[in-house]
Amino acid sequence: MRKPFIAGNWKMNKDSAGSVELAAGLAKELKDVDSVDVAVCPPFVYLQAVSNAVSGSPVKVGAQNMYFEANGAFTGEISTDMLKDVGCTYVICGHSERRHVIGETDELVNKKVKAAIESGLLPILAVGELLEEREADKTNDVVKTQVTKGLEGVSADDILKVTIAYEPVWAIGTGKTATPDQAQDVHAMIRGLIAELYSQDVADKIRIQYGGSAKPANTAELMAQPDVDGLLVGGASLKVEDFSKMIKTVA
Numbered sequence: 208m209r210k211p212f213i214a215g216n217w218k219m220n221k222d223s224a225g226s227v228e229l230a231a232g233l234a235k236e237l238k239d240v241d242s243v244d245v246a247v248c249p250p251f252v253y254l255q256a257v258s259n260a261v262s263g264s265p266v267k268v269g270a271q272n273m274y275f276e277a278n279g280a281f282t283g284e285i286s287t288d289m290l291k292d293v294g295c296t297y298v299i300c301g302h303s304e305r306r307h308v309i310g311e312t313d314e315l316v317n318k319k320v321k322a323a324i325e326s327g328l329l330p331i332l333a334v335g336e337l338l339e340e341r342e343a344d345k346t347n348d349v350v351k352t353q354v355t356k357g358l359e360g361v362s363a364d365d366i367l368k369v370t371i372a373y374e375p376v377w378a379i380g381t382g383k384t385a386t387p388d389q390a391q392d393v394h395a396m397i398r399g400l401i402a403e404l405y406s407q408d409v410a411d412k413i414r415i416q417y418g419g420s421a422k423p424a425n426t427a428e429l430m431a432q433p434d435v436d437g438l439l440v441g442g443a444s445l446k447v448e449d450f451s452k453m454i455k456t457v458a
C-alpha cells in the first residue's frame with residue numbers, strides 16, 4: 208500500500224509575509240492529517256521562514272531546485288547541505304520549467320537526484336512530455352528516457368527514496384488537466400519501467416505523483432487511478448483552502 212504524497216510547488220510566487228501566512232495556515236488546517244504525506248516547496252529565500260511556520264505539523268518542506276556540488280565557486284547555486292540546514296526534507300529535480308525554460312538536461316537532473324539522495328534529501332524527479340511530443344505519439348519514449356536517465360546510477364537500496372512526478376507540460380498552468388485515463392496510462396508505463404529497471408517489488412512501492420492543473424475539483428478522480436499515488440500541485444497550492452481541501456479529499 209503506497210501512502211499518498213501531495214506536494215505544493217509554489218514556483219516563483221509569494222513574498223515573505225505571504226509565504227509564512229500560507230505555511231502557517233496549512234500547518235493549522237492539516238495538523239491532524241497523518242494518512243497523507245504533505246510538503247510545500249517555496250522559493251529558496253523563504254525556506255527557513257516556512258520551515259519555522261510548519262514546524263511540529265505534518266507539513267514538510269521541499270526545495271524547487273538544488274545544485275549537485277557540495278560547496279565552492281558556483282555563484283547563485285544552493286547545495287543540499289544548505290537545504291537541509293533550512294529544514295528541507297524534499298527537493299524537486301528536473302521540473303519541466305527548469306528543463307525547458309532554464310535548459311536543464313537529463314544528465315544534470317541525474318546528478319542532482321544522486322546528490323540529493325547522497326545528502327539525505329528525498330528527490331522528486333519530475334518528468335513529462337511537451338504538447339508536440341504527445342501529438343507526435345512520443346509521450347512514452349520521452350518519459351521513459353527522462354526516467355531512465357534521471358535514475359541512472361541510483362541503486363536498488365536508494366530508489367525508494369525517490370518520488371517520480373509525471374507532469375505533462377501541456378497541462379501545467381494551462382487549466383488543461385490530463386484526463387484520469389491519460390494520467391493512468393503514463394503512470395502505469397512508468398511503473399512497468401521501474402519493474403524492468405529494478406524489480407516488481409520496487410515498482411509496487413515507488414510513488415508516482417501527477418502534476419498539471421490539479422485542483423480540488425479533479426483530485427478525487429485523479430487519485431482514484433490505481434497508479435496515481437499523489438499530486439504535485441502548482442497554482443492550487445497557493446491557497447490554504449484549495450490545497451488543504453485537496454489533501455483532505457485523500458486523507
Ligand SMILES: O=C(CO)COP(=O)(O)O
Pocket residue numbers: 216302374378379380381382418419420421439440441442443
Ligand atoms: O508544474 C506544476 C507543479 O510542479 C503544476 O502546475 P499547475 O498545477 O499550476 O498546473
